[in-house]
Amino acid sequence: MSLKIYNTLTGKKEEFVPLKPGKVGMYVCGPTVYDTSHIGHARSVVIFDVIFRWFRASGYDVCYVRNFTDVDDKIINKANETGHDPIYISEKYIKEFHNEMDSLNVLRPTIEPKATEHIQDIINFISKLIENKKAYHVEGGDVFFSISSFEGYGKLSGRNPDDMIAGARIAVDENKKNPMDFTLWKPAKEGEPAWESPWGPGRPGWHIECSAMSNRYLGEGFDIHGGGKDLIFPHHENEIAQSEALSGCQFVKYWVHNGFVDINNEKMSKSLGNFTMIKDVLKRYHPEVIRLFLLSKHYRSPIDYNENSMDEVISSLDKIYGFLDRAQKAGVELLLEPCFDFSEDKSSGTKDGNTLYSGAKSSGNVSGGEDFAIFREAMDDDFNSARGMAAVFDCVRKGNKILDDNSESLQNSETLSSSQKEKLETICSDLKKMGEILGIISHDPAEYFRSKKEEGIAMKGIDPAFVDSLVAERTEARKAKNFARADEIRAQLDEMKIVLEDGPGGTTWKFV
RNA sequence: GGCGGCUUGGCCAAGUGGUAAGGCGACGGCCUGCAAAGCCGUUAUUCUCCGGUUCAAAUCCGGAAGCCGCCUCCA
Numbered sequence: 001m002s003l004k005i006y007n008t009l010t011g012k013k014e015e016f017v018p019l020k021p022g023k024v025g026m027y028v029c030g031p032t033v034y035d036t037s038h039i040g041h042a043r044s045v046v047i048f049d050v051i052f053r054w055f056r057a058s059g060y061d062v063c064y065v066r067n068f069t070d071v072d073d074k075i076i077n078k079a080n081e082t083g084h085d086p087i088y089i090s091e092k093y094i095k096e097f098h099n100e101m102d103s104l105n106v107l108r109p110t111i112e113p114k115a116t117e118h119i120q121d122i123i124n125f126i127s128k129l130i131e132n133k134k135a136y137h138v139e140g141g142d143v144f145f146s147i148s149s150f151e152g153y154g155k156l157s158g159r160n161p162d163d164m165i166a167g168a169r170i171a172v173d174e175n176k177k178n179p180m181d182f183t184l185w186k187p188a189k190e191g192e193p194a195w196e197s198p199w200g201p202g203r204p205g206w207h208i209e210c211s212a213m214s215n216r217y218l219g220e221g222f223d224i225h226g227g228g229k230d231l232i233f234p235h236h237e238n239e240i241a242q243s244e245a246l247s248g249c250q251f252v253k254y255w256v257h258n259g260f261v262d263i264n265n266e267k268m269s270k271s272l273g274n275f276t277m278i279k280d281v282l283k284r285y286h287p288e289v290i291r292l293f294l295l296s297k298h299y300r301s302p303i304d305y306n307e308n309s310m311d312e313v314i315s316s317l318d319k320i321y322g323f324l325d326r327a328q329k330a331g332v333e334l335l336l337e338p339c340f341d342f343s344e345d346k347s348s349g350t351k352d353g354n355t356l357y358s359g360a361k362s363s364g365n366v367s368g369g370e371d372f373a374i375f376r377e378a379m380d381d382d383f384n385s386a387r388g389m390a391a392v393f394d395c396v397r398k399g400n401k402i403l404d405d406n407s408e409s410l411q412n413s414e415t416l417s418s419s420q421k422e423k424l425e426t427i428c429s430d431l432k433k434m435g436e437i438l439g440i441i442s443h444d445p446a447e448y449f450r451s452k453k454e455e456g457i458a459m460k461g462i463d464p465a466f467v468d469s470l471v472a473e474r475t476e477a478r479k480a481k482n483f484a485r486a487d488e489i490r491a492q493l494d495e496m497k498i499v500l501e502d503g504p505g506g507t508t509w510k511f512v
Numbered sequence: 513g514g515c516g517g518c519u520u521g522g523c524c525a526a527g528u529g530g531u532a533a534g535g536c537g538a539c540g541g542c543c544u545g546c547a548a549a550g551c552c553g554u555u556a557u558u559c560u561c562c563g564g565u566u567c568a569a570a571u572c573c574g575g576a577a578g579c580c581g582c583c584u585c586c587a
Contacts, residue, residue, distance in 0.1 A: 407543090
């Protein structure tokens with residue numbers, strides 16, 4: 001039973017062996033905070049959230065760093081367009097990002113560093129690169145990294161610098177020694193945010209912040225570096241160049257990249273006008289529906305966001321909660337306390353040294369019933385949440401079967417036999433554990449359905465008292481064996497997209 | 513032009529050499545006054561196509577077709 005991870009660097013699935021026993025250092029590229037986050041950001045964040053949770057659940061002490069790029073051309077442009085200060089822009093979108101990710105039940109990383117708060121680290125990093133002749137300062141204030149000084153350039157993306165130069169589509173800065181050299185520090189124009197540096201007032205290039213901040217919190221070499229597939233080149237390639245050129249040791253052991261979200265089978269792009277923002281998706285769907293959707297396909301593959309898929313996921317989540325609701329009503333006690341401890345004691349980390357770990361209590365308790373074992377196997381196989389979902393539904397089906405098999409005794413208000421109850425409790429507890437890893441099933445089932453109903457009432461402008469009175473009338477009609485009237489009422493409610501369920505405890509209704 | 517990926521039932525989707533998970537949907541059955549929910553069963557002799565390796569391939573190799581991504585500071 002060992003964890004395997006697909007490593008972009010080697011193109012293979014490899015057994016995970018941490019650099020330091022029991023500890024995992026993980027850095028994920030966060031957003032550039034210049035605009036509202038879209039569903040693609042949500043995918044990346046949710047995927048790495050689940051990876052973080054899985055490491056934690058597997059007993060590792062994880063230091064999870066996710067940065068905010070808060071100084072950048074796009075932020076400056078936005079500031080100029082809106083007449084606001086760049087700080088105002090970045091803070092506004094950081095706040096939005098946090099709100100949305102909190103809604104999606106995403107755990108906060110151990111540390112969320114901002115580029116602007118690590119300017120000195122960045123300057124020190126660049127200075128050392130220059131000292132070591134890996135970078136050079138040119139007339140005008142720019143500092144470039146010299147790719148020819150780093151032998152391994154291209155090893156992550158499998159690119160050959162000469163080929164890329166031949167196919168380059170952008171004008172080359174004539175100050176560069178090599179057209180592929182990239183910016184480490186750029187001089188400030190009038191009115192732009194700037195910091196004093198040995199090369200004059202300016203600001204950092206994009207790639208350097210991740211090298212400097214990961215080095216600050218995770219050390220010269222660490223275990224996991226993640227981000228979207230698009231970051232493989234040039235961003236992550238450049239990070240490797242900067243970091244390894246300086247340290248001489250391997251920067252990152254396992255590179256993990258997630259696939260994109262398409263919208264109705266098209267790439268999300270500004271020109272197509274189909275940017276799908278998280279806040280809009282949250283208006284339409286329950287957060288757990290969104291998570292379940294994002295995790296329903298393997299993280300490396302593209303996933304298509306469309307109404308049909310979302311409707312399917314709604315049915316799936318209802319099915320899970322439907323079972324839990326039945327189980328609870330049959331007297332099974334659902335665990336309210338989390339099985340895994342994802343809380344962190346951030347104060348006990350050693351921020352002074354190179355490395356900061358969470359100081360979290362080990363929450364390693366991946367044991368459970370046979371269903372959780374199947375789930376664990378799937379997650380250990382390159383975080384295969386899609387495969388893990390089969391285990392979730394197996395629990396639901398098995399549990400429902402036990403309830404069906406005992407329906408007679410339950411109807412006669414007898415309780416379940418202890419052996420049956422025990423089986424159900426194991427199933428429910430396995431299900432709960434899977435839910436905690438995936439970040440779903442966090443609500444009380446009755447509460448889930450109640451709030452769902454309330455939303456339907458609000459959205460459709462239906463008077464619940466009116467529905468209840470019709471239901472009551474139908475119950476009377478049924479007692480009187482007036483089935484014609486009963487069916488008439490059912491048809492009337494059907495028009496309102498309301499479906500009735502006659503159960504042992506009376507009739508309930510819900511929206512289709 | 514360079515690099516990489518994908519193609520599995522009506523739809524979504526696992527599968528990484530040993531004889532096709534799971535979800536949605538559909539159909540049949542049980543249950544129900546009738547339904548709904550749930551359960552049981554059926555729904556791919558076959559994994560884009562053509563070759564090859566192997567006792568054995570959706571899985572490995574070669575080729576073809578289609579689709580897609582990166583090479584533009586887009587996750």
